[in-house]
Ligand SMILES: NC(=O)C1=CN([C@@H]2O[C@H](COP(=O)(O)OP(=O)(O)OC[C@H]3O[C@@H](n4cnc5c(N)ncnc54)[C@H](O)[C@@H]3O)[C@@H](O)[C@H]2O)C=CC1
């Protein structure tokens with residue numbers, strides 16, 4: 001199975017490294033000519049994954065058309081750009097493995113739903129879980145959810161991508177795998193705020209647990225399965241990103257917690273913090289369906305510049321309720 005990767009950020013590069021194991025050739029499309037040059041000339045992505053030597057089997061290209069000979073495409077552009085990149089590709093029936101985590105602004109669609117709109121003839125799979133790119137690229141032990149409704153494709157992808165330190169756990173719950181990854185990014189911002197503002201470890205644990213309740217309410221309403229939300233792509237990834245400054249979303253939240261403005265923090269970064277884009281659209285989607293998501297709303301308020309003290313006060317003064325409703 002020939003694998004090609006769309007997206008030369010940290011995660012696209014790390015997944016290319018996974019796919020190149022055993023000296024399999026992998027083609028990677030990157031938007032930045034500097035990334036193409038760096039990977040082909042020095043076997044390193046010096047912009048987005050500096051310091052990690054890459055397999056010489058990874059070849060980078062600026063020409064999306066070259067990817068049309070692949071048997072599966074790993075789609076690793078940020079969620080807000082998946083539509084445009086898949087449109088540029090032209091109609092295809094090559095299976096698409098979606099690896100971005102987010103909800104598209106405007107349409108309120110999950111990445112898989114966007115992909116299905118743009119490429120209706122392609123089978124869809126989702127790869128998601130607790131996966132810091134630099135650890136995966138170094139071959140450290142990692143486990144992911146690989147969700148696909150087509151049993152044969154799921155088995156082929158698992159066979160091709162899994163390795164001694166990269167375990168795939170199969171699932172047919174594509175929506176559940178996507179929702180966990182999208183919502184956890186928003187919750188990671190909230191946990192970063194707690195850290196940055198010095199609100200303590202009790203508060204962080206409470207946010208993780210109540211945030212997980214939010215993820216579950218939203219996910220179940222969209223048809224996700226509870227076991228998926230409690231698995232690698234939901235709770236697993238939530239725990240990872242809510243407890244480490246290696247997370248870009250957590251770091252963004254830390255900056256907000258230290259009193260910096262969202263505008264300054266976001267304009268300073270080349271790398272993506274998906275939660276900042278997903279939070280407002282997630283809050284809208286939840287409101288449309290009458291689903292309570294107070295932590296998500298708090299993150300939206302902080303991103304809009306509401307002072308932390310007011311946001312914390314609003315969260316803590318909500319009426320007391322039963323833990324399970
Ligand atoms: N970095 C990580 O550890 C992980 C990232 N992800 C997800 O993978 C997706 C990609 O993230 P990273 O690879 O980390 O990106 P990154 O933050 O390393 O790099 C930014 C990426 O955005 C792309 N980009 C910027 N503007 C664009 C545009 N207009 N059109 C198309 N692409 C554009 C850049 O080309 C680059 O590939 C995100 O959804 C992220 O949540 C998932 C798991 C792990």
Ligand SMILES: O=C(CO)COP(=O)(O)O
Pocket residue numbers: 101129130131132133185188237240241246247248249250272273274
């Ligand atoms: O999704 C990730 C790890 O699973 C990466 O998290 P950040 O995008 O917050 O860095």
